[in-house]
Amino acid sequence: MTDTSVIISSPQITELIDLVKQFHGFDFSGYTKASLKRRIIRIMQLKKLGFYDLKHILVNDPHFFQDFLEEITVNVTEMFRDPSFYKAVNNQVVPYLSTYQHSKIWVAGCSTGEEVYSMAILMREAGLSNKSFIYGTDINTEVLKDARRGIYSLRNIKSYAENYQFTGLKGSISDHFTILYDAASIHNELKQNTLFSVHNLVSDGVFNEFQLISCRNVFIYFETELQERILDLFYKSLCPLGYLCLGSKETIRSDSFKKKFKVINSKENIYQKVGA
Numbered sequence: 532m533t534d535t536s537v538i539i540s541s542p543q544i545t546e547l548i549d550l551v552k553q554f555h556g557f558d559f560s561g562y563t564k565a566s567l568k569r570r571i572i573r574i575m576q577l578k579k580l581g582f583y584d585l586k587h588i589l590v591n592d593p594h595f596f597q598d599f600l601e602e603i604t605v606n607v608t609e610m611f612r613d614p615s616f617y618k619a620v621n622n623q624v625v626p627y628l629s630t631y632q633h634s635k636i637w638v639a640g641c642s643t644g645e646e647v648y649s650m651a652i653l654m655r656e657a658g659l660s661n662k663s664f665i666y667g668t669d670i671n672t673e674v675l676k677d678a679r680r681g682i683y684s685l686r687n688i689k690s691y692a693e694n695y696q697f698t699g700l701k702g703s704i705s706d707h708f709t710i711l712y713d714a715a716s717i718h719n720e721l722k723q724n725t726l727f728s729v730h731n732l733v734s735d736g737v738f739n740e741f742q743l744i745s746c747r748n749v750f751i752y753f754e755t756e757l758q759e760r761i762l763d764l765f766y767k768s769l770c771p772l773g774y775l776c777l778g779s780k781e782t783i784r785s786d787s788f789k790k791k792f793k794v795i796n797s798k799e800n801i802y803q804k805v806g807a
Contacts, residue, residue, distance in 0.1 A: 616779065668728055
């Protein structure tokens, strides 16, 4: 079977969505169909599977489903990704967090943990390490294992160092790692105030009250209705005047939610909760 022969129809996409929900409990019906189609075709190409073979292996091989989940949910991340975002958070949100005796931060869709540790470094540089706690959540249990380890290749650290430099933070990113041969491990001090756990934005509810929620490069994979459901979850999870960060690629489009959030930074799409 060649790559060019892979064809999958919209009804077949729907059939796969129903199958995954029935057998594995994951609901992808709110994901954009174009994105799902691209990723399913990629899986079929890589594994050299036809549609009916794909259905069979999804039902009968839990290890394959884990690979399928990783491909569908997109785990592309890096430390201090989009440095201008972290600069904006440092200038416009961190002063607000410093007014709290203790602040809670939620990084939703955290993948392998780089954004959680970026936030932890931001808090450390601001002298707020002992006054903040960061929750990292994802639907993928395998990437969360990597996040808890907090060990990254030196090759990646070099690119992270460039991002760090552009945030305007003092010092060096190496101040926050211990070198281990060809890898680097996040300092235990940064790990102490973090917790990684499974949370499904599609089906799970409020689990705490937060001063800051960051969910970047996630909404672009969701249809409008699902985006609004998750925005409602975030709104209910934020304390009064809490901050929501969506990043430069995503924005609040719904008129009803525009009334519930004040724009703090239109370029980085940083919002503040208003109203009751």
